[in-house]
Amino acid sequence: MTTMTVKGSRRRTTGAVRRGVRRNLTAYGFLCAALICFAFFSWYPMVREFLLSFQKTNFVGPPEWVGLDNFRTVIDDSAFAPAWINTAAFTGLALIVGYAVPFVAAIVLNELRHAKAYLRFVVYLPVMLPPAVAVLLFKWFYDPGPGLFNQILGFVHLPGLSWLDSTSTALISLVIVSTWMNLGTGTLIYLAALQSIPSELYEAAELDGAGLFKRIWHVTVPQTKLILLVMLLLQIVATMQVFIEPYLLTGGGPENATVTVAYLMYQYAFSFGNFGGGGALGLMLMIVLMVFSAIYLRVSRDDKN
Amino acid sequence: MSNSTVRSAGSDVRPSRPARPGAPQVPGPRAERRRRRAREPQRQFRGVVSPQTLSTPHGKAIYWIVLVTVVALFTAVFVFPLYWMITGALKSADEFAQMPPTFFPKSIDWGVYKEAWDQLDLGLFLRNTLIYAAGAWFFTLAIDVTAAYALSKLRPVLGKLVLALMLSTLMIPPMVILLPAYLTVKDLPILGFNLLNTPWAIWLPAAANGFFIFLLKRFFDSIPRELLEAAQIDGASPVRILWSIVLPVSRPIIGVVSILAVVNVWKDFVWPLLVLPDTDKMSISVGISSLSAQMPQNVLMAALVIASIPAIVVFFIFQRSIMAGLTAGSLKG
Numbered sequence: 116m117t118t119m120t121v122k123g124s125r126r127r128t129t130g131a132v133r134r135g136v137r138r139n140l141t142a143y144g145f146l147c148a149a150l151i152c153f154a155f156f157s158w159y160p161m162v163r164e165f166l167l168s169f170q171k172t173n174f175v176g177p178p179e180w181v182g183l184d185n186f187r188t189v190i191d192d193s194a195f196a197p198a199w200i201n202t203a204a205f206t207g208l209a210l211i212v213g214y215a216v217p218f219v220a221a222i223v224l225n226e227l228r229h230a231k232a233y234l235r236f237v238v239y240l241p242v243m244l245p246p247a248v249a250v251l252l253f254k255w256f257y258d259p260g261p262g263l264f265n266q267i268l269g270f271v272h273l274p275g276l277s278w279l280d281s282t283s284t285a286l287i288s289l290v291i292v293s294t295w296m297n298l299g300t301g302t303l304i305y306l307a308a309l310q311s312i313p314s315e316l317y318e319a320a321e322l323d324g325a326g327l328f329k330r331i332w333h334v335t336v337p338q339t340k341l342i343l344l345v346m347l348l349l350q351i352v353a354t355m356q357v358f359i360e361p362y363l364l365t366g367g368g369p370e371n372a373t374v375t376v377a378y379l380m381y382q383y384a385f386s387f388g389n390f391g392g393g394g395a396l397g398l399m400l401m402i403v404l405m406v407f408s409a410i411y412l413r414v415s416r417d418d419k420n
Numbered sequence: 421m422s423n424s425t426v427r428s429a430g431s432d433v434r435p436s437r438p439a440r441p442g443a444p445q446v447p448g449p450r451a452e453r454r455r456r457r458a459r460e461p462q463r464q465f466r467g468v469v470s471p472q473t474l475s476t477p478h479g480k481a482i483y484w485i486v487l488v489t490v491v492a493l494f495t496a497v498f499v500f501p502l503y504w505m506i507t508g509a510l511k512s513a514d515e516f517a518q519m520p521p522t523f524f525p526k527s528i529d530w531g532v533y534k535e536a537w538d539q540l541d542l543g544l545f546l547r548n549t550l551i552y553a554a555g556a557w558f559f560t561l562a563i564d565v566t567a568a569y570a571l572s573k574l575r576p577v578l579g580k581l582v583l584a585l586m587l588s589t590l591m592i593p594p595m596v597i598l599l600p601a602y603l604t605v606k607d608l609p610i611l612g613f614n615l616l617n618t619p620w621a622i623w624l625p626a627a628a629n630g631f632f633i634f635l636l637k638r639f640f641d642s643i644p645r646e647l648l649e650a651a652q653i654d655g656a657s658p659v660r661i662l663w664s665i666v667l668p669v670s671r672p673i674i675g676v677v678s679i680l681a682v683v684n685v686w687k688d689f690v691w692p693l694l695v696l697p698d699t700d701k702m703s704i705s706v707g708i709s710s711l712s713a714q715m716p717q718n719v720l721m722a723a724l725v726i727a728s729i730p731a732i733v734v735f736f737i738f739q740r741s742i743m744a745g746l747t748a749g750s751l752k753g
Contacts, residue, residue: 143570143576149564149567155608157628161597164600167600230491241501243731243742245728246705247708252501260519261517317467358690359690405591408591412591
């Protein structure tokens with residue numbers, strides 16, 4: 116190291132280059148399986164989504180470019196407007212309960228000194244169930260005759276509802292299942308966030324004479340603001356993709372009351388055999404969701420800095 | 421004590437100290453934290469409500485009322501539906517349709533479960549799902565661990581770009597590339613394979629998971645360089661370093677990724693619905709729902725119970741890892 120001749124340093128550089136090449140070869144050797152998987156099942160489908168929505172294809176001949184025809188077809192569909200309205204309504208309704216309740220539940224759970232493990236386990240139980248199981252279970256609960264919900268309503272002397280069979284209650288019924296399945300995730304994430312709030316903040320607020328609700332409003336909420344925002348965006352993106360509930364419960368009915376964008380996309384491809392139309396719907400949904408994803412990325416990057 | 425469970429579950433996701441004797445003892449983040457914690461006086465955890473208020477008789481009364489209400493409410497909302505499902509499947513067809521329903525089944529009749537098992541071929545569906553989940557677990561680990569290791573420790577040319585491209589897939593909601601992904605699996609470009617109705621249609625796409633790459637790479641980044649350099653000087657190859665140093669240290673994160681990988685496949689519905697259309701290839705969720713219209717409700721309930729048991733058992737056993745995985749991605753993203 117100390118007595119370094121010119122010759123020696125050259126040998127050293129060629130050695131370093133060789134080592135660098137070898138390191139890169141090893142690295143790409145390690146990476147190649149992942150690169151192949153991502154290329155086939157993520158990157159290529161992303162590109163193909165764009166192609167699909169501007170092409171007409173019958174899977175026999177080569178696909179044909181049709182410009183915006185696919186978009187025109189789906190927009191002219193009588194289910195197009197209901198699909199977007201229902202998706203927006205579903206997302207909004209799911210937020211009202213699914214967003215506020217987990218936060219309140221987490222605040223309450225955080226105060227309890229007993230039965231915590233039980234409560235945490237129980238709230239996450241529906242999340243662990245396969246969604247198909249939860250949805251089919253609720254399908255039975257919604258049965259207007261012997262279904263659990265109408266039986267409970269009857270028990271307290273209220274008239275039964277027709278749940279999935281009526282245009283006015285069908286979408287709400289889907290929101291209820293979806294919320295039941297997903298409440299646990301938010302609750303546990305908020306709970307973890309609450310536990311990282313330093314006790315000093317509450318003590319200081321208390322010394323200043325802040326009451327319980329003031330403390331929640333001025334300490335708990337600001338301290339968890341970021342995670343609240345992140346969860347809001349994640350939940351919007353997740354619920355706007357709603358598919359399994361209309362697929363298993365209503366088939367989009369009655370009278371398009373529960374048809375959603377993702378479900379319509381599925382129908383276009385697998386019921387009507389029109390992958391171009393499905394692709395066009397998928398692309399529109401992607402653009403809407405990307406807006407929320409972009410805000411999410413922005414927010415989480417700000418968090419790191 | 422139980423207050424800290426989630427918090428400490430989060431901190432589990434950090435390299436554990438190398439178990440190898442003779443390996444240099446580098447103080448990891450955990451050791452450092454332990455030292456810091458030892459210096460600070462142990463502080464009682466508190467939330468919004470002050471401990472003083474809780475110790476007054478009035479506060480105690482309110483606390484117990486709230487506790488009982490919450491426990492009752494949670495049990496009613498989250499456990500009762502499951503109770504109703506399990507007992508519904510124990511009732512005979514007559515009792516099942518009875519109005520008003522019986523709260524306890526009149527006679528416990530496990531025959532309905534047997535009927536569901538035989539009629540729906542649940543054994544086959546469960547075996548299929550197990551194969552899909554096990555394979556997805558294997559390929560996810562084999563592919564994503566090596567990739568994350570290469571990106572984190574070998575740092576090849578263009579590694580940053582590759583990582584960015586992999587993480588960019590997190591921006592794309594799975595539903596919107598459902599159709600092109602299906603078409604790809606149906607007719608794999610260049611190679612021309614049709615993967616429909618084969619386990620590969622589940623296994624390989626499961627491994628292309630940007631979130632797992634992100635979790636693993638972030639963990640590998642926190643493994644001290646000195647540890648690997650020491651092994652390198654001893655002449656260990658990258659494969660050997662990965663196998664005997666990185667993997668043993670990374671057990672917590674590998675646990676989290678394993679469980680997420682298995683649970684994802686177990687819960688997934690849309691993808692197996694599309695790529696495994698043959699009845700004898702279906703996963704349990706798809707199989708039950710595709711046959712659900714043709715069978716009596718009580719038999720369907722029994723099938724649903726059987727389908728939920730594996731998930732609940734897994735949750736029971738791996739609760740800590742599952743909850744750590746939940747907070748690992750979302751808290752400090």
